[in-house]
Amino acid sequence: MNSSSAFTLSDVSKVYANGTVALKNLELTVNEGQFVSLLGPSGCGKSTVLRMVAGLGKMSFGTIYWGSSSQRHLAYVFQEAALMPWATVQENVRLPLKLSGLSNATANAAVAEAIALVDLKGFERSYPRELSGGMKMRVSIARALVTKPEVLLMDEPFGALDEMTRSRLNSDLLHLWHQKQWTVVFVTHNIYEAVFLSNRVVVMAARPGRVIADVAIAAPYPRTEDFRTTPLFNDYCREISRCLSSASGQAPQRADADRASGAV
């Protein structure tokens, strides 16, 4: 694995105006070519990390250092497909190129390639309303890939999909990543998804948002569906699940106090 860093978050904290501490003293280095999952319960600040890396949210404290990559070469896949309903698949995928000033003629080759990568050939002229949830997500991924990004940020992209579509898209994503060698930061609250995809799982806890474990998944790629039934896979899932439950059971009184104050 290439070990030069793509970017480093150094001592990053995020405090919202209402006093909520979303992140506290976060240290995270993501290496080039890594598939890193940020895993944790809701409210642990995993999406906040992603937004700050993308420059969509301001940090209260701390810095991001960009290594080999830069903020200009990243793409973002949102929780919802976030497609323009008035535009066809083709026009949706072309959007990032259009915004950078490329003419349709120059963009077309890249658009066709991205659509082919996500297996949507033949749907170029369809409107989003004519597509299923999984297909919409594919369009959203194609739109992210069309700029040939170095870093791919994904914010629970498959959270709203059914189990079968999700595992299909997991395999496809892994296949693409293996081909293209992007750096991927993948936010999820699904342990199995995180272990199946990543070579590194960063486990986070809430209140305040912080990293509680950093687990390397030392299983070789390409990973097939069979990987999900191996003892190794189960061991990793158990280990991470233990981290999560020990973090939530760490200080039961504190948690109760928080819940009480939250109910007011």
Next chain:
Amino acid sequence: MTNLFREIANTSAPDRPLTSVSTRRQVWLRALLSPDVLAPVAVGLLLLLVWEIGVRITQMPPYLLPGPLLVLQTLISEWGTLFPSMLITLRITLVAFVAAVLSGLLISILFTQSKWIERSFFPYAVILQTTPIVAIAPLIILWVRQAVPGESSTFVSLVICAWLVAFFPILANTTLGLNSADHNLVNLFQLYRASRWQTLRYLRLPSAMPYFLGGLRISGGLALIGAVVAEFVAGTGGTSSGIAYQILMSSFNLQIPRMFAALLMTTALGVAIFIALTLFSDLMLRNWHESAVKREN
């Protein structure tokens, strides 16, 4: 009713190639024979029948309530004087409507470019809207006569009155629409460093389209109402103008059947404007918006 318009709008959809003129005619025929048309037409005919019979049985004098047949006769015999008046009103309505659309669109875009502009000016748009047009129409007519002497003075002042009534729905709806863009898409545009103009052109304006078209439909009817109300005010001052002046004069002269005929024309004009705008709206949105998408269940 909207289903009917949709059917007609879909006739010209490029994704449904209609091979010949005869198939298109068949679609029209089917649309006209649908329950959406037949039911209200049947109710209307029944009401007209009851009205005609009622007038005949009670021997109601026509200066109190003319029967529908007499109204129709009057409409035909008075067509020569009524129709040109209606054209004048139509012209006022159309000019005011176009002005309302352009100004409403421009001002709402201006509002979304800066929160400060919206904060400072929106209350005044509301004040303009809530001031009763009947009350300020005489003032407007008086002022315009000072500024624009001669023939076109009445026309200009009536257009201003109708515009005042028609422009607010466009402004309010479009402003709401421009601010309703999907926040994920707003983030995406930010991420790809889209310029202000690109965000407006490719994201905010298309998002606002359904809202804008909704405003358009309200505004079309209001432009006509504004024009008629202003004509009434101008007519009381002795200035001859559109169809409202004819209604006013007919009532003064107790020509009640003629008044009904003019009223009928005004209503028909209003309905025609509504249908045209509904067709236009469905045509614009038919590919993507829930309100215009035809579902097969």
